[in-house]
Amino acid sequence: INEAYTFSMPASRPVMLIQSSGDVYVQHQTGFGNESASTVLPNVFCNGSREVAFTRTNNSNFTLLITTRQGMEGNFAIDGNTSLITKTQFSQVPGSWLPVWVYTRISFSPSQLPVGAHILTNSIGNFNMGLISSTEDNKGCGYGYFSDYASVYLGPNITMCPGTSKILDAGEGKSSYIWNTGDTTQKIEIKNPGGYFVTTDDN
Numbered sequence: 001i002n003e004a005y006t007f008s009m010p011a012s013r014p015v016m017l018i019q020s021s022g023d024v025y026v027q028h029q030t031g032f033g034n035e036s037a038s039t040v041l042p043n044v045f046c047n048g049s050r051e052v053a054f055t056r057t058n059n060s061n062f063t064l065l066i067t068t069r070q071g072m073e074g075n076f077a078i079d080g081n082t083s084l085i086t087k088t089q090f091s092q093v094p095g096s097w098l099p100v101w102v103y104t105r106i107s108f109s110p111s112q113l114p115v116g117a118h119i120l121t122n123s124i125g126n127f128n129m130g131l132i133s134s135t136e137d138n139k140g141c142g143y144g145y146f147s148d149y150a151s152v153y154l155g156p157n158i159t160m161c162p163g164t165s166k167i168l169d170a171g172e173g174k175s176s177y178i179w180n181t182g183d184t185t186q187k188i189e190i191k192n193p194g195g196y197f198v199t200t201d202d203n
Contacts, residue, residue, distance in 0.1 A: 015103050017095040030143055032061055032134040037143035039130065044101055048126030049147040050173050055117045058136040059110040064120070065130040065145075067093070070100040072125030079118050084108070126173075154196070165191045174200040 009016065018026055029038040042048070044067055056062050066076070066085070074087035085106065093101040120129055130145040154168050169187045170177050177184055179198045190196060 013094070014105065015091075015093055017093050017101070028143075030132060031141045032132070033138060033141075035134070035139060035141040037132070037141040039144045041130075042128045042145050042147055044128060047147070048128050050123075050126060051119060051121045052127075052129045052146050053117065053119050054129070054131055054146060056108075056110075056113055056115050057133070058115060060136055060138055061107065061132070061134040062113065063105060063107045063132045065103070065105050065132070066090075066120075066127055067101060067103045068122065068127035069125060070102050072122055072127065073102050073104075075123045075125065076127075077121050077123070078113065084112060085120075154198070160190075160193060165189050168196055168198075170198045170200055176201045 018024075026041045027038055028041050029036055031037050048068070064085075068090075070092065073090040076082070076085040078084045085104070089104045089106060090102040091104070093103055120127075126147075128145060128147040130143065132141065132143045134141050154170065158166060160166060167187055167189055170179075172186060174186070177186055177198055177200050179188055180196060181188060181190075188196075
């Protein structure tokens, strides 16, 4: 069934939990001033990242949006600095339970987070990170999420020549790996044609 539903989020309730019995896309629209921007939101279940690289391109408005499970919120660092994002800055997502999800929206001044490349990490759990930034003249807006949307992606189908091999990588940071070959490592080397798949556990 192809259906669309639109709703507004008042400033008094800047976050909500959306649950569905089927596959859905959720697109969020926001912005600075008179300029709007939108992005497709990641599913918080079974995905996320332990580390996300991002770049601040100017000294104008710059805000990070972070969602994670309760218990993970005290373990963030930006470029190794653990004082920029603290546990007290997070609030519970209304309606979430088992697991409980928490979120924060933090605006950074240029002195806190200067122009350039940065890395956001969490030492014990996955998170989803989005950023909203305005252009130098505050007349444009960019918005996007940069965490890992997929739990496992081994890549497209490949063609192999006899006598060659290929490395398949199920991604780092998982609790366990079980390949249909019987291997239990993050990466395997394949030398024969056929179908390969892996089951991973990520807490």
